[in-house]
Amino acid sequence: xxxAALRRExxxxxxxxxxxxxxxxxxxxxxxxxxGLMGARAASTQAVRSRMKSVKNIQxxxxxxxxxxxxxxxxxxxxxxxxxGLWQPFTALLGDAPSVDVKKNVIxxxxxxxxxxxxxxxxxxxxxxxxxKLTSGPEKDTKFVVLGDKGKVLLVREFKxxxxxxxxxxxxxxxxxTQISVLADDILKNVEYDALRIVYNKxxxxxxxxxxxxxxxxPETAEKESEAGGILGELDSYEIEGGETKAEILQxxxxxxxxCLLYNSAMENACSELGARMSSMxxxxxNAGEMLxxxxxxxxxxxxxxxxxxxxxxxxxxxxxxx
Amino acid sequence: xxxxxxxxxxxxxxxxxYISYSNICASLVRSCLKEPHRSTAASREKVHFAISKWANGxxxxxxxxxxxxxx
Numbered sequence: 001x002x003x004a005a006l007r008r009e010x011x012x013x014x015x016x017x018x019x020x021x022x023x024x025x026x027x028x029x030x031x032x033x034x035x036g037l038m039g040a041r042a043a044s045t046q047a048v049r050s051r052m053k054s055v056k057n058i059q060x061x062x063x064x065x066x067x068x069x070x071x072x073x074x075x076x077x078x079x080x081x082x083x084x085g086l087w088q089p090f091t092a093l094l095g096d097a098p099s100v101d102v103k104k105n106v107i108x109x110x111x112x113x114x115x116x117x118x119x120x121x122x123x124x125x126x127x128x129x130x131x132x133k134l135t136s137g138p139e140k141d142t143k144f145v146v147l148g149d150k151g152k153v154l155l156v157r158e159f160k161x162x163x164x165x166x167x168x169x170x171x172x173x174x175x176x177x178t179q180i181s182v183l184a185d186d187i188l189k190n191v192e193y194d195a196l197r198i199v200y201n202k203x204x205x206x207x208x209x210x211x212x213x214x215x216x217x218x219p220e221t222a223e224k225e226s227e228a229g230g231i232l233g234e235l236d237s238y239e240i241e242g243g244e245t246k247a248e249i250l251q252x253x254x255x256x257x258x259x260c261l262l263y264n265s266a267m268e269n270a271c272s273e274l275g276a277r278m279s280s281m282x283x284x285x286x287n288a289g290e291m292l293x294x295x296x297x298x299x300x301x302x303x304x305x306x307x308x309x310x311x312x313x314x315x316x317x318x319x320x321x322x323x
Numbered sequence: 324x325x326x327x328x329x330x331x332x333x334x335x336x337x338x339x340x341y342i343s344y345s346n347i348c349a350s351l352v353r354s355c356l357k358e359p360h361r362s363t364a365a366s367r368e369k370v371h372f373a374i375s376k377w378a379n380g381x382x383x384x385x386x387x388x389x390x391x392x393x394x
Contacts, residue, residue, distance in 0.1 A: 160377075160380035161379070164376070164377055166374070170371075178367060179371065181342050183388075190376065248331075255340050255342050
């Protein structure tokens with residue numbers, strides 16, 4: 001509801017200086033015709049006053065949104081930092097291979113459902129477009145899985161034929177692992193992949209976030225990579241309980257790695273979103289304050305000018321009577 | 324995605340992935356908790372999102388996965 005109100009007020013603000021139908025513009029034209037040069041009296045104080053009121057309301061809304069974001073951020077930040085413990089062991093065990101060159105790439109873009117949070121969604125979209133160009137080529141197939149409404153809007157024009165799945169409404173309830181793992185399961189069942197690449201904004205501080213990519217290899221690719229050596233090659237040196245084969249273990253690991261990484265990335269992105277919303281709402285309340293100052297100044301000036309004119313009229317009238 | 328090995332674990336033979344298997348195990352463990360802790364743990368079990376497949380550049384109508392998805 002707050003957003004809708006904000007949008008309405010924003011539109012009012014945007015339109016009023018340009019359109020000649022607005023009260024401000026009309027009164028300007030009128031007073032030019034009727035009073036000539038000095039007629040400061042008619043620069044309608046009422047229009048300025050209503051402008052001031054609407055700016056004040058916007059400021060209230062942005063301040064409230066900032067407060068909401070900052071109070072939510074505290075909880076989410078804790079959970080995010082805890083969730084980092086989920087991917088670190090995987091990176092230690094399986095390594096991260098962002099440069100791996102495979103045929104079927106799936107780019108999982110994580111964005112938010114709501115706007116008014118600075119540039120984090122466009123950053124994600126930009127990085128994933130770049131990644132698309134990097135991974136696509138002849139005989140290669142790159143698909144998108146988009147989380148969040150904003151990312152869908154940003155990518156649908158350019159890549160509507162490459163989008164495989166879109167997900168929305170994740171943040172209606174607080175993010176939790178069960179939810180993300182059910183989603184990860186759905187994604188795995190619906191796409192074919194050699195490598196999954198998750199694009200998200202890693203949370204650094206309230207002011208800054210880092211667009212990042214984490215890569216998950218399919219079991220087959222991981223097996224190929226492990227034969228080539230590297231961290232994955234050391235997988236054989238681990239002693240494994242149970243009679244499972246390496247392919248099975250890799251498959252289980254790949255699935256679990258995807259759901260863990262997706263959870264961490266979704267948390268990081270939610271955290272960055274709240275941080276970005278906080279700082280952008282802080283900026284907009286500051287801007288609204290500045291605007292309000294300017295409007296108050298011009299309002300007072302016009303009022304004073306009209307008082308001065310009236311006084312001088314009265315005095316000159318009185319002088320004419322006595323003289 | 325079916326494994327080619329002879330000794331496939333029973334849950335994979337039933338068409339589950341490791342994720343859904345571990346989820347079911349996790350929810351069993353959660354339901355073993357005593358009361359004040361159980362309801363806090365249950366709140367971490369909620370699922371809600373809408374997922375839609377795309378075909379030929381158009382989204383199909385979304386399926387909503389809500390709490391019943393666990394069962």
